[in-house]
Amino acid sequence: MKKMKVIALTALITIPITLMADMDRCVSCHGVDFEKKALGVSKVVKNMSEQEIKTALDGYKKGLGGVMKALMIKEVNLGVDTDAMAADVYSESRTKGFEEPTDEFIFQKRLSVRTLHKLKMNIKKANPKKDMKKIVSQIKSIAFTMYTYDNLLKEKINFKTIKASKQKLTMANILKSVKSVKTCIDHSFSENEIVKCRTEFLNLAGTITRNEERKIKKKQKANKPPIYTGADSVDMTKYLK
Numbered sequence: 001m002k003k004m005k006v007i008a009l010t011a012l013i014t015i016p017i018t019l020m021a022d023m024d025r026c027v028s029c030h031g032v033d034f035e036k037k038a039l040g041v042s043k044v045v046k047n048m049s050e051q052e053i054k055t056a057l058d059g060y061k062k063g064l065g066g067v068m069k070a071l072m073i074k075e076v077n078l079g080v081d082t083d084a085m086a087a088d089v090y091s092e093s094r095t096k097g098f099e100e101p102t103d104e105f106i107f108q109k110r111l112s113v114r115t116l117h118k119l120k121m122n123i124k125k126a127n128p129k130k131d132m133k134k135i136v137s138q139i140k141s142i143a144f145t146m147y148t149y150d151n152l153l154k155e156k157i158n159f160k161t162i163k164a165s166k167q168k169l170t171m172a173n174i175l176k177s178v179k180s181v182k183t184c185i186d187h188s189f190s191e192n193e194i195v196k197c198r199t200e201f202l203n204l205a206g207t208i209t210r211n212e213e214r215k216i217k218k219k220q221k222a223n224k225p226p227i228y229t230g231a232d233s234v235d236m237t238k239y240l241k
C-alpha cells in the first residue's frame with residue numbers, strides 16, 4: 001500500500017516535468033520554431049506536414065531513420081506518444097513567436113526598470129505628507145527623460161489631451177501606478193509593448209502637472225485683478241498688496 005502511494009506520487013511529479021522539458025530539448029538542434037536542419041542533417045521540420053512528422057517519429061520508434069537516427073531514437077524512446085508529439089511539434093512550428101529583442105533594446109529596458117525600481121523604493125520610504133513635492137519632482141524628471149529619448153512615445157502622447165484627474169493623487173495611488181508600469185516594462189519584448197507602459201507613466205506625470213496648473217490658476221483667480229503672465233507681461237505683484 002505504502003509502495004503504491006510512492007509510485008503514484010513519483011508519477012505525478014515526474015510526468016509533467018518530462019512533458020514540459022520535451023520541447024525545450026528539441027530547440028537546441030531544430031531551432032525555436034523548428035526552422036533549422038538539425039545538426040545540418042534533418043529535414044526542416046517546419047516544412048513538414050503533421051502526418052509526415054508523425055511518420056518520421058513512428059519510424060524512429062521502430063529503429064528506422066537516417067544517418068543520425070540514433071539521436072532521435074533516444075528522443076522517442078523516452079515513452080512519448082507520437083500522435084501527441086506530432087501534433088505539438090506541428091502547432092509549435094506554425095505558431096509565430098516574438099522577434100528576439102536586440103541588445104540595445106534589452107539595455108534600454110533594464111535601464112527603465114532600474115529607474116522605476118529606485119523610484120518605487122523612494123515612494124515606499126517617503127512620508128506621504130512631507131515628501132510629496134520630492135516624489136512629484138522625481139516623477140516629472142523621469143517622465144521627461146522617457147519622453148526625450150523615445151520617438152515612438154512622442155508620436156503617441158499629446159500633452160494637451162491629458163486631463164487632470166478628479167480624484168486626489170495619494171502616495172498610495174502613485175505607488176500602485178509606478179509598480180504597474182515597472183512590471184509592464186519588465187514583461188515587454190518590443191518597442192510597441194514598452195511604449196504602452198510608458199504612456200501609462202506619462203499619463204501619471206501629466207495628471208500631476210495638470211493638477212498643479214489648476215492650483216496655480218485658482219491662486220491667480222484669488223489674486224484679483226487677474227495677472228497676465230504671457231509675453232511682455234509686467235510683474236504686478238508689488239502693486240497687489
Ligand code: HEC
Pocket residue numbers: 022023025026027028029030038039041042043044045053056057065066067068069071072075085089
Ligand atoms: C541532439 C540534437 C537533436 C535533438 C535534441 C532533437 N533532434 Fe530531432 N533530429 C535530429 C537529427 C540529427 C535528425 C535527423 C536524424 C536522421 O538522420 O534521421 C532529427 C530528425 C527529426 C525529425 C524528422 C525530420 C526528418 O529529417 O525526417 C523530427 C520530426 C524531429 N527530429 C523532431 C524532434 C523533436 C520533437 C525533438 C524534441 C523532443 C527533437 N527532434 C530533438 C536532431 C535532434
